[in-house]
């Protein structure tokens with residue numbers, strides 16, 4: 001019992017540390033460290049690239065993506081909620097629903113995206129089956145957009161909750177990308193079921 005308490009305490013100290021670090025580095029959320037870890041390991045974002053960030057509010061992935069692609073690149077995001085923090089000049093956030101997205105999310109200048117990243121999460125109900133089904137639907141929508149908007153060789157990152165139809169989704173990603181990886185960043189809460197599936201080099 002005491003052990004469990006200590007573990008929980010350590011976990012929350014780690015979370016606090018990341019929240020403070022995010023503040024100091026001008027990111028609105030500590031979730032940015034998950035994308036940083038993904039980038040360090042898989043190099044999904046490249047200088048001069050065009051990135052689409054699905055579920056971009058409150059804006060930390062979008063800011064990091066914009067900083068990473070640099071001035072010659074662009075980062076576009078979409079979320080149900082508005083991003084309220086100032087964004088770098090090469091970033092733009094749209095308000096919208098992934099299930100109703102249209103041409104406003106197409107890559108600029110008739111180009112294709114180099115990377116589509118999704119950290120989307122549904123509003124949770126506490127009912128595991130409902131939450132898992134909603135998360136699965138968001139992942140399917142993200143993959144459909146990635147297949148439509150990514151150029152050949154483009155990369156895909158998607159948060160998914162393990163369980164349910166996770167294996168089915170993994171197979172779909174495997175089918176469309178030359179390589180795929182399953183990755184749990186250190187900065188994810190240990191107790192969380194979230195994991196990232198990464199599709200490298202769209203066929």
Ligand SMILES: C[S@@+](CC[C@H](N)C(=O)[O-])C[C@H]1O[C@@H](n2cnc3c(N)ncnc32)[C@H](O)[C@@H]1O
Pocket residue numbers: 028029031032054055056057058059060061062078079080081096097098099119120121122123138
């Ligand atoms: C964990 S947050 C993303 C955090 C973000 N990556 C960051 O670092 O700032 C998940 C986001 O997914 C968004 N989301 C959920 N359902 C969505 C939908 N149908 N269309 C667009 N965004 C959605 C939520 O509004 C929420 O802001």
